[in-house]
Amino acid sequence: xxxxxxxxxxxxSTQLELAEGMTIMQGAVMNGVxxxxxxxxxxxxxxxxxxxxxxxxxxxLPEMSENEDEMLDDTxxxxxxxxxxxxxxxxxxxxxGIVIHMPEEQE
Amino acid sequence: MTGVVIVGGGHAxxxxxxxxxxxxxxxxxxxxxxxxxxxxxxxxLSKSHLLNDTGEEALxxxxxxxxxxxNIGLKLGHRITAIHRADKQVELDNSETLGYDKLVLATGxxxxxxxxxxxALNGVGYIKSLDDIRYIQSHLNQTEDAVIIGGGFIALEFxxxxxxxxxxxxxxxxxxxxxxxxxxxxxxxYMLDIHHxxxxxxxxxxxxxxxxxDGNGNVEAVRLKDGTLLPAQLVLAGIGVTxxxxxxxxxxxxxxxxxxxxxxxxxxDPDIFAAGDSARYNNPFTGREIRLESVQxxxxxxxxxxxVIAGQDxxxxxxxxxxxxxxxxxxxxxGVHEGYTHFYQRGSQEDDKFSxxxxxxxxxIAIHTxxxxxDHMAGRKLITAGVSPTQEQIEDVNFKLNSLVxx
Ligand SMILES: Cc1cc2nc3c(=O)[nH]c(=O)nc-3n(C[C@H](O)[C@H](O)[C@H](O)COP(=O)(O)OP(=O)(O)OC[C@H]3O[C@@H](n4cnc5c(N)ncnc54)[C@H](O)[C@@H]3O)c2cc1C
Ligand code: FES
Numbered sequence: 001x002x003x004x005x006x007x008x009x010x011x012x013s014t015q016l017e018l019a020e021g022m023t024i025m026q027g028a029v030m031n032g033v034x035x036x037x038x039x040x041x042x043x044x045x046x047x048x049x050x051x052x053x054x055x056x057x058x059x060x061l062p063e064m065s066e067n068e069d070e071m072l073d074d075t076x077x078x079x080x081x082x083x084x085x086x087x088x089x090x091x092x093x094x095x096x097g098i099v100i101h102m103p104e105e106q107e
Numbered sequence: 108m109t110g111v112v113i114v115g116g117g118h119a120x121x122x123x124x125x126x127x128x129x130x131x132x133x134x135x136x137x138x139x140x141x142x143x144x145x146x147x148x149x150x151x152l153s154k155s156h157l158l159n160d161t162g163e164e165a166l167x168x169x170x171x172x173x174x175x176x177x178n179i180g181l182k183l184g185h186r187i188t189a190i191h192r193a194d195k196q197v198e199l200d201n202s203e204t205l206g207y208d209k210l211v212l213a214t215g216x217x218x219x220x221x222x223x224x225x226x227a228l229n230g231v232g233y234i235k236s237l238d239d240i241r242y243i244q245s246h247l248n249q250t251e252d253a254v255i256i257g258g259g260f261i262a263l264e265f266x267x268x269x270x271x272x273x274x275x276x277x278x279x280x281x282x283x284x285x286x287x288x289x290x291x292x293x294x295x296x297y298m299l300d301i302h303h304x305x306x307x308x309x310x311x312x313x314x315x316x317x318x319x320x321d322g323n324g325n326v327e328a329v330r331l332k333d334g335t336l337l338p339a340q341l342v343l344a345g346i347g348v349t350x351x352x353x354x355x356x357x358x359x360x361x362x363x364x365x366x367x368x369x370x371x372x373x374x375x376d377p378d379i380f381a382a383g384d385s386a387r388y389n390n391p392f393t394g395r396e397i398r399l400e401s402v403q404x405x406x407x408x409x410x411x412x413x414x415v416i417a418g419q420d421x422x423x424x425x426x427x428x429x430x431x432x433x434x435x436x437x438x439x440x441x442g443v444h445e446g447y448t449h450f451y452q453r454g455s456q457e458d459d460k461f462s463x464x465x466x467x468x469x470x471x472i473a474i475h476t477x478x479x480x481x482d483h484m485a486g487r488k489l490i491t492a493g494v495s496p497t498q499e500q501i502e503d504v505n506f507k508l509n510s511l512v513x514x
Contacts, residue, residue, distance in 0.1 A: 021161045030164075032173040039406060041148040041166075042155075045430035045439060047484065067437055067480050074484030074509060 002096040006033045009104050018091035024100055025049040025087035035102030042087035044068055048106040050075040051086040054099035058082055061089060077103030109206040110135025111416060112197055113213055114187045114354065118405035119383030120213035121146035121168050126413030128177045136179045137205060139197075143184030144237050145171060150402060152240045153264035153345075154432045157247070158271060163237065190358035192376055209378050209416050212355055212366055213409065216348035216384040216400060221256065225318025230326030231342045234261055246341045250274055254329045254339040256315060258285040260431045262345030263302070267433040269343075270305045277337055278302070279313035279329070289429075291444065294463065294475055297456055298433065305434055310335075318342055350385045350398060363387070365398040370422040372412045380415070382408035391424055392472065392490070393443050401429045426490045428483070439483035442473030442490045451501045454479055462486075464501050471495040485509040 001017040004027055008014075018027040028036040028049075037048035044067050053061060061084065064072075068085050075083065086100065111127060113120045116138050124138050140146065147166040151159075156166065174181050182199070189198040196204045218235050220226070230250075232243045253269045255262050258280035269276045278285075284295040285302075302309055314332040318339075321327035329337045355366040361375045365387030372380045372388070383405035387398040407425040414421035428441040436459065447465035454461035462476040462483075471494070474486035485508035489496065492512050500506045 019161070019164070021159070022165060026161075026165055030167055030170050030173070032169060032176065039402065040430060041150045041402075043150065043430055043432055043437075045437065045480070045483075067478065070479070070481035071484060073481050074488075 002091040005099045007101045008035050009102050022091050023087050024089045037106045047071045047075050049086040050103050052082045052101040053084050057098045076105045076107050109208050111209045112205050112207040113138045113211040115213035116140030116146040117215045119409040122406045122409035123211050124179045126410045130413050130417035132417040139182040141186035153234050153261045212381040213383050214351040214385045217351045219347045221344045228326045229324050250341040252338045253341045255343045257345035266307050277308045280311050283311050371415045372408050380412045403428045439476045441486040444473035451498050453501050488512040
C-alpha cells in the first residue's frame, strides 16, 4: 500500500499507508490527522482539504481540474504554487512516499 | 458517571463528538446510533459511491481507533427509545439507561415512504443509509431499466449515477419542473437539458398508479395513472424526508416540523440541544424559522453546540450552503433565494459555467452556480459580510468578486 507523509503546520509528521484509490484527504480525516477537514466528502465543493504538496512530487500529480483551480483561489490559508485540494489526489504506487504539508487553517 | 450523550451518529452527531474534544471538553462522550455502522458520510451515497471502487471504508468519517484514542464511546446498532428529562437519563432499546449532563439530539430525518400498491416489492429502494445503498447495489446487475420517483436532488443524483452505469433511466416527477423547491425555473430548465443530453427520460405530471409484480415478488414495471407502463427492475423513490422528532415530541420538547432551538442550538430544556436535519431555528438571513437538510447546517450547528457545552461563547449565524453533483455539473448554492426580487447572471449557459445572483431589492441574498466554484466561495464571504456587488461587477467575469471582501 502506498505511503503518505503528512506534515502538520508545526512540523510534526505522521506516516500512513493508504489503500490505492483512497484520497489523501480521506486518509487524513479517517485516521484523525489534524489539519485537513474535508467537509464536502471530497466533492471539490468546500476547500477545507487544502494542502501543500512537497515540490518533489508536484510533477507526478494528476492535472488539476478547472473547478479545483477555482476553489483554490478561496482557501482559508494562502494559495501557493504547490497548493492542491487533497480530496482530488488519490494514493497510488506512483505517489508512494508523497509528502503533504498542512496549511495553518482551513476555515 | 455522566457527560454528554449524543443521539444519532450522522453528520451532526459525529461532528459534535469530534468538536467537543477539539474544544477541550474532557468529560464522557457517548454517541448512540441505531444503524450498526461507524459514523459515515451520506452525500457520496447518491453520487460517487456506486461509481468508485474504493468501497465503504471511504465513506467513514473516522476509523474505530480514532474514537478509542479520543475516548468517545460508541453505541452502534442501538436506538434511544425515551428521554427522562426529570432524571436526566435516556433509555436504550436494550433497556440500558444512560445519565447525561447535556443531551444532544442529532436524529436527522426520516425517509418518506411510498404509499402505493407494490411498494414493498423486491427491487423498490431508497437512498438514505449505507444499508439502502447496499440494497440498491445488490439489484444493479439485474437492472436494465431504472425508474426513479421524485425530482429532487437525491433522485436526480441517482439518475445521473444510474445513467453513467449504463442503465436506461426514467424519472417521474409529479410537478412541472425538477428541483422545484430548490432552484428557480431557469436552473430547472438548464438541468433538465443536461439530463436529456445524457439520455435520461423525465416525465412531468406523472402519477404512479402501482408498481407491478413479476409473479415472484420482484418489480417488473411501473404503471402510471394515465395507463403508461414503464418496464423496471429497480425503482428508486426519492420523495423526501421529514424531521425525526419522535423522541423530542415524546419528551415534550417544543417541536413543530423540527425541534425548535435558539441561536445556541438549545431546545426549551437548557440541558438538551438539537442539530442538523431535525432542528428548526431562527435564520438570521431570512428572518424566520427554517429547517435545513444539509451537511453545512448539520456540521456548523454541531460545532456551536460543542463550543457552548465546552463553555465557550458561540452562536449559529452561518450562511447556508449546499452542493450537488450530477454528471460533470457541479451545482453550488449559497444563501436563501426565496423572496428574491430580481437576479443577474454571470458567465454563460452555453459554456456550462454560469451563476445566478439573487437580490432582494438591493441586497444580495443567494447565488446558485454551475461549475463556477469561485463565485460560490466569494458568495459565502459576500453574503456573510452583507456586501452586494453591482450588476456591472457581476456581469464582468474578469472582475474578482472576492476582492470586495478580502482582508
Ligand atoms: C443520499 C444523500 C445525499 C446527500 N447529499 C448532500 C449533499 O450533496 N450536500 C449536502 O449538503 N447535503 C446532502 N445530503 C443531506 C445531508 O446528508 C444531511 O443533511 C445530513 O446527513 C444531516 O445530518 P444529521 O446528523 O442531522 O442527520 P443524519 O445524517 O440523517 O443522521 C441521523 C442519525 O441519527 C440516527 N438516529 C435517529 N434517531 C435515533 C435514535 N432514537 N437512537 C439512535 N440513533 C438515532 C439515525 O440512525 C441516523 O444515523 C444528502 C443526504 C443523502 C441521504
Ligand atoms: S473535501 Fe471539500 S473540497 Fe476537498
